[in-house]
Amino acid sequence: EAEVAQSPRYKITEKSQAVAFWCDPISGHATLYWYRQILGQGPELLVQFQDESVVDDSQLPKDRFSAERLKGVDSTLKIQPAELGDSAMYLCASSPLSGGSLDTQYFGPGTRLTVL
Amino acid sequence: QKEVEQDPGPLSVPEGAIVSLNCTYSNSAFQYFMWYRQYSRKGPELLMYTYSSGNKEDGRFTAQVDKSSKYISLFIRDSQPSDSATYLCAMSGFNTDKLIFGTGTRLQVFP
Numbered sequence: 167e168a169e170v171a172q173s174p175r176y177k178i179t180e181k182s183q184a185v186a187f188w189c190d191p192i193s194g195h196a197t198l199y200w201y202r203q204i205l206g207q208g209p210e211l212l213v214q215f216q217d218e219s220v221v222d223d224s225q226l227p228k229d230r231f232s233a234e235r236l237k238g239v240d241s242t243l244k245i246q247p248a249e250l251g252d253s254a255m256y257l258c259a260s261s262p263l264s265g266g267s268l269d270t271q272y273f274g275p276g277t278r279l280t281v282l
Numbered sequence: 283q284k285e286v287e288q289d290p291g292p293l294s295v296p297e298g299a300i301v302s303l304n305c306t307y308s309n310s311a312f313q314y315f316m317w318y319r320q321y322s323r324k325g326p327e328l329l330m331y332t333y334s335s336g337n338k339e340d341g342r343f344t345a346q347v348d349k350s351s352k353y354i355s356l357f358i359r360d361s362q363p364s365d366s367a368t369y370l371c372a373m374s375g376f377n378t379d380k381l382i383f384g385t386g387t388r389l390q391v392f393p
Contacts, residue, residue: 170325197379206290208370208383209326222380257325261379269379273325 168192170274172258178280184246187277191240191260197221199271200233200243201257209257215241248281255279285309288371288384297393301358305371305384308352312373312382315347317356320368320386329369330356361391 171190179185191198196217201209212231214222217238226233230249235241245252255276263269288305295301303317314333318326330345332338332354338345344357354373358365371384 207385208286208288208372209381210383211380214380259325263379270328270331271379271381273327275323275325278323 170258170260170272172256172274172277174277175275176278176280178282179248180282181250182247184244185248185279186245187243187256187258187279189241189243189258189274191258192262192272195260195262195272196238197261197263197269198235198241199259199261200241201259201273203255203257203276205254212243245279248279250281253279253281283308285382286371286373286384289387290385292388292390294390294392295361297361297363297391299361299391301361301365301389301391303356303358303369303371303387303389305354306352307354307373307382309373309375309382310349310352311375313376314374315345315354316372316374316381317343317345318370318372318383320370322367326370358389361389363391363393366390 198215200212203209212226213233215235233243257276258274259271261269261271286307316331317329319329320326335347335349342359346355368386368388370386372381
């Protein structure tokens with residue numbers, strides 16, 4: 167069964183350092199999402215891509231976070247510089263349909279970030 | 283006030299019990315309602331989704347939506363230790379795929 171792949175699974179970094187997370191969605195899925203899930207809370211959308219274009223990045227802290235999906239396939243989320251409050255699970259999800267229609271979002275296993 | 287409220291639990295029940303998980307919401311534009319299950323250190327997986335009001339059943343799971351009360355429920359019958367996980371409700375409006383999640387309820391089913 168096809169799955170969303172994410173790496174690394176765990177990342178420990180010191181504040182002010184740069185970190186990057188990678189996501190490979192299910193093959194053929196046009197829409198890709200990055201979520202942040204703080205411990206004890208539900209996931210919150212950071213950015214949504216439709217193919218290589220950003221559809222929604224209204225909740226992305228753009229002073230330190232950036233995301234790209236250059237060829238409309240895999241994606242990278244970067245934080246620079248990392249802050250203590252960035253410690254969370256970063257989840258990637260993908261869905262097959264174009265944005266604006268509800269379809270199942272398939273989540274990857276996530277990257278757990280700890281900022282010291 | 284958050285758009286979606288969910289009791290974080292934890293909820294601890296014996297095997298075989300009927301479990302009731304609930305969420306309330308404030309945005310009347312929500313049309314799609316979902317329940318996700320998240321095991322420890324894993325990503326959420328979709329359990330059930332319903333459109334508008336009504337009930338939907340899938341095996342031991344039943345989802346209910348009451349739009350007049352802005353209240354949704356997930357019932358688990360004959361609960362099993364393997365059901366131990368965090369259950370997240372999620373909602374979306376019409377013509378959008380942006381999901382708004384609850385905080386999740388942690389469920390533990392003991393043998």
